[in-house]
Amino acid sequence: MENYIAKTAKSKILYEEAKNHLPYGVSSNYRYFDPYPLYLSRGKGSRVWDVDGNEYIDFNLGFGVLEVGHANEKIIEEVKNAISESSILGFEYSKSIELAKIIKSRFNVDMVRFSSTGTEATMHSIRIARAYTRKKKIIKFEGHYHGSHDQLLVNVNPLRDGIVPASLGVTEESLSNTIVCEWNNLENFEKIVKSSNDIAGVIMEPVAMNMGLIPTNVEFLKGVFELSKEYGFLTIFDETKTGGKMYSGASGYFNVRPDLIILGKAVAGGFPLSVIGGKREVMSVIGPGKTAHGGTFNSNPISVRVSILTLKEILTQNSINYIISLSKELEKGYNDLAEDLDIDLKVSRWGPSGSVFFSDKMPSNYKDFISTDIQRWNTYFYSMLSQGVIPMGGFNEEWTTSIAHTKEDIQIHLEKAEKSLRLAKEKKTDLKLEEAW
Ligand SMILES: Cc1ncc(COP(=O)(O)O)c(C=O)c1O
Incomplete structure (x- = not known):
């Protein structure tokens, strides 16, 4: 989180102003997260830029909307x-x-x-x-x-x-x-x-x-x-x-x-x-x-x-096949990382979307889901964000790939994920479940 704060000074300033005009400084509750939300200014292809000029590879894609990529x-x-x-x-x-x-x-x-x-x-x-x-x-x-x-x-x-x-x-x-x-x-x-x-x-x-x-x-x-x-x-x-x-x-x-x-x-x-x-x-x-x-x-x-x-x-059959193939690479990459790093991680995927759960068991319902390790997830999330990858929208969301993503984007995602998973293995945040939404 310190890294996130260090990189996003202008988002913080905007938040201080925005919260006077919009409850929590946002137009949808799902866009708020601690310590303040990220304010983006534009997107192109697989990338978005925040108001501080940081570039991110975007796997949130407007909460799963932009499989066509930004500014197609x-x-x-x-x-x-x-x-x-x-x-x-x-x-x-x-x-x-x-x-x-x-x-x-x-x-x-x-x-x-x-x-x-x-x-x-x-x-x-x-x-x-x-x-x-x-x-x-x-x-x-x-x-x-x-x-x-x-x-x-x-x-x-x-x-x-x-x-x-x-x-x-x-x-x-x-x-x-x-x-x-x-x-x-x-x-x-x-x-x-x-x-x-x-x-x-x-x-x-x-x-x-x-x-x-x-x-x-x-x-x-x-x-x-x-x-x-x-x-x-x-x-x-x-x-x-x-x-x-x-x-x-x-x-x-x-x-x-x-x-x-x-x-x-x-x-x-x-x-x-x-x-x-x-x-x-x-x-x-x-x-x-x-x-x-x-x-x-x-x-x-x-x-x-x-x-x-x-x-x-x-979004033809061919392009859907393409975005699914990228998603499969992410799935495989996360599974390999979990094994290499000896970390309890379950990876689920359906089509171009997928999730990682810090758990030794794949959740099959909501109760299973909230017993996964959300503090570790949180460490992973901020670490990804501060390294320029939006892995997914929030802890209860999932990645989505788009036709604008490349194999190189997946490789970068996985490189950053390796560092983030290592960190998550060592260090939990003190996030409480009530604060996670
Ligand atoms: C499964 C599902 N249904 C409905 C909605 C609500 O859609 P909207 O935000 O466009 O109102 C969402 C939003 O994320 C959703 O995931």
Whole structure:
């Protein structure tokens, strides 16, 4: 941390000013970390620069958004073209149909509606599930994050047992129809399903990516789908993160067809666009006088055009293969380092993303995750940062690779990781779990 402080004097000065205007000096809680957040001024390719002029190789990529890399030339050109024909038209934008068709065929859904953020899309999806099934309860999993709307803002990162709202201001009433289940635990899920006949749906991150990256137990997933058919509730894949990471997202990867999927982040190449997609009979409940779905900025021309370009020409199967190959090198590199340095480290990877856990056991749920050694993680994180690599967003995030990253970037990452892991082995910070979020 001393090294971080020594390198980031201007970030500190900005923070001192910013905190008078923005709570904690930031526009999203997830951007704050101790002793003060990093203020960035620009990015290009795989690099970003902070206000002190420090250069970083960026593996956070806007929390998994920029698989196309920073300031991608093709996207810059498309934005210029799009904006010259207006940034918002109010009425439906003609090209939204083309984007809908691309998404339908790539993600195997019958119909889509566009929103702007993952938060909005998951919020709408649970209403749609209730409207379709005429039931009320939604099951979510502990440690999974679906954005910052009240009904799912529960047991995201709890520090005690029971139902724990993830924010002040979230009332018991708004959580009264939310049921929390342990991830990867079919027995627990089945028990919940059997305890109520009012379940409208289950929402999940098909690969959990907000408690590091936790591998999904395929048998568990299979069981969830079987139970949903047997008991008549909907499956909702929140693919805000996973959707852009494999060619057809997690539903394609696991070869399942959820009733609804949510896409966001990477699918619009760095612009705000999210998608609610699903089976025709379910999506058909949306409409005037039926189920609400709206948004002034929905399918705005810039986001739509950039998304078409991203999905058709940039995040092709070939480029996804490329970014996955880089991610595999990171995975191998970390595993080799763990062995060479004789350190308890578990490395998980799914597609272009992965995580390191300071533990002798690969976590399979949230409780496992919080028993990993967060103090060592913290030493590793600051050490990486002060050596010019943003390894991932926060301790509960994961790395993502982009088409702009090179093998050399991976090599540098691993060189810095060696030093950081050595340090973490020797030295823990005194970070408390409560302070980690
Ligand atoms: C799985 C998942 N769902 C939803 C969201 C919320 O998306 P947004 O920040 O675009 O509202 C996130 C954000 O990180 C996420 O990881």
